[in-house]
Amino acid sequence: MLKFIKHHLDTINGIDVFPVTSFILFFGFFLCMLWWVRKVSSSHFQHMSELPLGEDPSPSENTTHAI
Amino acid sequence: MIERFQYDNRIVKNFMFATILWGVVGMLVGLTAALQMIVPDLNMASWFSFGRLRPLHTNAVIFAFVGNAIFAGGYYSLQRLLKTRMFSNALSAIHFWGWQLIIVAAAVTLPLGMTTGKEYAELEWPIDIAITLIWVVFGVNMFGTILKRRERHLYVAIWFFIGTWVTVAMLHIVNSIELPISLTKSYSWYAGVQDALVQWWYGHNAVAFFLTTPFLGLMYYFLPKAANRPIYSYKLSVIHFWSLIFLYIWAGPHHLLYSSLPNWAQSLGVVFSIMLIAPSWGGMLNGLLTLRGAWDRVREDPILKFFVVAVTCYGMATLEGPLLSLKSINAIAHFTDWIVAHVHIGGLGWNGLLTFGMIYWLVPRLYGTQLHSKRLANIHFWSATLGIIFYAVPLYFAGFFQSLMWKQFTPDGFLVYPNFLDTLLEIRSAYWLRAFGGTIYLIGALIMVYNVYRTVRAGRLVANEDAEAPAMEKLVVAKESGHWHRWVESRPIQMLIISLIVVGVGGILELIPTFLVKSNVPTISSVKPYTPLELHGRDIYVREGCYTCHSQMVRPFRSETERYGEYAKAGEFVYDHPFQWGSKRTGPDLLRVGGKYPDSWHYYHMLDPTTMSPGSLMPAYSHLFENSLDTSTTRAKIDAMITMGVPYDPEFPGVANVALTEQREALTASLHKDGIETYSDREIIALIAYLQRIGTDIKVKPLAETGPTR
Numbered sequence: 001m002l003k004f005i006k007h008h009l010d011t012i013n014g015i016d017v018f019p020v021t022s023f024i025l026f027f028g029f030f031l032c033m034l035w036w037v038r039k040v041s042s043s044h045f046q047h048m049s050e051l052p053l054g055e056d057p058s059p060s061e062n063t064t065h066a067i
Numbered sequence: 068m069i070e071r072f073q074y075d076n077r078i079v080k081n082f083m084f085a086t087i088l089w090g091v092v093g094m095l096v097g098l099t100a101a102l103q104m105i106v107p108d109l110n111m112a113s114w115f116s117f118g119r120l121r122p123l124h125t126n127a128v129i130f131a132f133v134g135n136a137i138f139a140g141g142y143y144s145l146q147r148l149l150k151t152r153m154f155s156n157a158l159s160a161i162h163f164w165g166w167q168l169i170i171v172a173a174a175v176t177l178p179l180g181m182t183t184g185k186e187y188a189e190l191e192w193p194i195d196i197a198i199t200l201i202w203v204v205f206g207v208n209m210f211g212t213i214l215k216r217r218e219r220h221l222y223v224a225i226w227f228f229i230g231t232w233v234t235v236a237m238l239h240i241v242n243s244i245e246l247p248i249s250l251t252k253s254y255s256w257y258a259g260v261q262d263a264l265v266q267w268w269y270g271h272n273a274v275a276f277f278l279t280t281p282f283l284g285l286m287y288y289f290l291p292k293a294a295n296r297p298i299y300s301y302k303l304s305v306i307h308f309w310s311l312i313f314l315y316i317w318a319g320p321h322h323l324l325y326s327s328l329p330n331w332a333q334s335l336g337v338v339f340s341i342m343l344i345a346p347s348w349g350g351m352l353n354g355l356l357t358l359r360g361a362w363d364r365v366r367e368d369p370i371l372k373f374f375v376v377a378v379t380c381y382g383m384a385t386l387e388g389p390l391l392s393l394k395s396i397n398a399i400a401h402f403t404d405w406i407v408a409h410v411h412i413g414g415l416g417w418n419g420l421l422t423f424g425m426i427y428w429l430v431p432r433l434y435g436t437q438l439h440s441k442r443l444a445n446i447h448f449w450s451a452t453l454g455i456i457f458y459a460v461p462l463y464f465a466g467f468f469q470s471l472m473w474k475q476f477t478p479d480g481f482l483v484y485p486n487f488l489d490t491l492l493e494i495r496s497a498y499w500l501r502a503f504g505g506t507i508y509l510i511g512a513l514i515m516v517y518n519v520y521r522t523v524r525a526g527r528l529v530a531n532e533d534a535e536a537p538a539m540e541k542l543v544v545a546k547e548s549g550h551w552h553r554w555v556e557s558r559p560i561q562m563l564i565i566s567l568i569v570v571g572v573g574g575i576l577e578l579i580p581t582f583l584v585k586s587n588v589p590t591i592s593s594v595k596p597y598t599p600l601e602l603h604g605r606d607i608y609v610r611e612g613c614y615t616c617h618s619q620m621v622r623p624f625r626s627e628t629e630r631y632g633e634y635a636k637a638g639e640f641v642y643d644h645p646f647q648w649g650s651k652r653t654g655p656d657l658l659r660v661g662g663k664y665p666d667s668w669h670y671y672h673m674l675d676p677t678t679m680s681p682g683s684l685m686p687a688y689s690h691l692f693e694n695s696l697d698t699s700t701t702r703a704k705i706d707a708m709i710t711m712g713v714p715y716d717p718e719f720p721g722v723a724n725v726a727l728t729e730q731r732e733a734l735t736a737s738l739h740k741d742g743i744e745t746y747s748d749r750e751i752i753a754l755i756a757y758l759q760r761i762g763t764d765i766k767v768k769p770l771a772e773t774g775p776t777r
Contacts, residue, residue, distance in 0.1 A: 018331075018335075022335065022339075022573070022576050025572060026314070026342075029309070029569075030313075033305065033309050033310070034306070036305075037306060046297075048220055048223070049291075049297035049298050049301040050297050051218065051222040052144070052147070052222060052224070052287075052291050053291060053292070053297060
């Protein structure tokens with residue numbers, strides 16, 4: 001009975017290519033991203049991170065809404 | 068040049084009120100279902116039974132409550148981050164009313180038993196098409212807004228919205244491929260193992276890309292707003308986004324560990340699930356550390372309290388998820404209430420509390436006033452937090468102990484609890500506590516309704532909020548030390564395409580091999596298509612939502628083969644459109660129930676479960692004894708099966724009802740022998756025929772084949 005579930009791996013030609021490809025893809029992508037975030041200037045990130053704060057009124061929930 | 072324009076607050080308000088309305092409805096249905104599990108008499112009608120209300124609860128909470136919250140927060144933040152009004156008022160309105168109509172359609176069709184039988188994707192094909200169309204409207208409106216923006220760079224929250232949009236579109240379309248046989252009934256195009264893999268690729272990523280990524284977008288916008296300080300690390304948010312969407316898409320198979328899914332696919336799901344801890348916790352820490360130096364304000368501000376506990380629940384659920392995907396832990400937790408507790412940490416904690424915090428932040432701003440009562444918001448916070456604890460902790464215990472009871476053997480090698488029902492009755496008190504926790508949580512939500520109502524009464528809607536911003540300058544293509552990511556983040560369409568590639572690659576690499584398996588699933592020659600009567604019975608099984616409490620997947624453990632019989636094989640399910648493996652055992656597994664009891668046992672059991680299993684918590688299904696089976700659809704059903712490759716004889720559809728009549732007369736005669744007088748045209752006869760067939764094919768000896776006419 002075990003043969004019903006044991007041999008899936010053997011029965012697909014070149015099955016190992018799928019997990020290996022996924023690993024390489026992910027780690028390649030991840031390394032590129034790490035390289036990029038280290039390279040970009042911090043002033044750019046500073047600008048980006050302040051985008052939501054903008055010109056809005058003080059967001060304390062006690063503040064009356066101002067237009 | 069400074070341009071003047073107005074933000075559309077009306078659409079935000081509409082989605083916010085819809086969030087509140089459907090949230091209360093979804094929680095109320097959830098509480099009803101929780102009570103039905105302990106008081107079977109509360110299953111008062113066919114449309115009001117657990118098997119039909121549970122899909123209504125999950126769909127209402129996911130797509131109505133969380134869905135509307137995504138759109139409310141999304142429409143508010145998109146306009147402000149992009150410094151422009153939404154692209155089209157008309158599209159905003161179509162999106163809003165279309166989505167509400169879909170929800171109403173779901174609320175009507177699910178209790179009526181119109182379901183595809185695939186968890187979180189139960190809605191039938193016309194509604195699936197409507198969802199696709201409205202999703203496209205949302206996409207056009209969002210991308211139109213992005214294209215007419217006045218801020219060149221797209222803030223990270225918008226990446227999460229883009230990633231969400233593209234992935235949900237892909238998941239919904241791939242998983243909803245089905246063959247309609249009427250306006251209210253269709254069959255999943257996939258069968259058995261393939262259907263299971265596609266479904267959990269969808270199901271898992273519905274959690275990822277509907278309950279997680281859009282809410283991370285909301286977190287990255289509203290948490291800095293509420294704390295009045297920028298996100299802790301923007302670099303971390305970049306890594307968080309890309310690694311999260313890349314990893315999540317692979318993790319679906321961890322829902323199918325120890326099942327008949329090929330082993331390599333299970334392992335792939337586990338590996339990627341473990342890796343998911345890194346970006347998830349990166350995101351959680353990024354959220355919590357945003358409050359560095361502002362923790363004193365958390366004591367004062369209920370909004371920040373909601374956000375802090377929401378983000379903490381995100382961290383807990385995303386650590387627990389990967390741990391649950393380890394096979395040794397999964398062997399204990401799967402099919403138990405542990406999983407129910409886990410998803411509610413995510414649902415009540417992460418989605419619920421973040422939504423509440425966001426609503427308390429939005430209402431005073433949309434209505435140009437102050438929140439009616441901070442004290443009531445604090446009470447809501449505590450009732451919600453305590454509600455989560457009362458909900459989850461008893462269920463963790465219940466799941467763990469019930470699983471151990473399932474696996475416990477006497478020194479002589481017999482099951483200590485051979486009767487499944489005994490293990491269920493042991494954890495009944497935990498179910499009461501869960502219902503209590505849910506009640507407290509719901510009361511908190513009602514307090515919010517009152518608070519919001521009073522706030523709205525005190526203010527006036529600022530439907531169009533004046534704003535101004537400089538027009539976006541033409542990009543000077545000077546040789547800026549150009550980085551690919553900066554290039555991407557200022558170009559939304561490229562962002563969309565790269566996101567699609569990232570999630571698409573994962574999906575394709577995960578799914579294709581399993582479709583190749585189709586020719587490699589070891590064919591079991593004794594496995595035959597269902598007879599017409601069994602097919603009708605199976606459709607009743609799906610309609611009544613039996614899969615919400617019963618699995619059809621015996622895992623290869625001694626404790627399971629001892630209790631249920633031979634473990635499940637991939638080749639057994641090749642004609643199952645849709646698969647019915649289930650994900651939770653409130654009742655026993657049914658894969659080997661065929662032939663286990665006489666027909667009369669099933670007859671009495673469905674009429675009143677307590678007659679056969681004293682103390683049973685299963686609802687009675689008296690309507691199956693009153694409804695006559697609709698045989699006018701038999702031909703269409705068999706034709707559909709043939710279209711999908713089920714090997715019936717080409718002439719068979721024409722005579723299918725003859726075979727059906729023969730089989731049900733024989734079954735009625737068998738019941739008659741046991742002293743039961745019934746009409747042969749009743750639905751119960753078809754259901755019994757199906758129950759008696761489940762999982763019996765592998766027992767059939769080739770020569771002694773007793774297969775039904777086909």
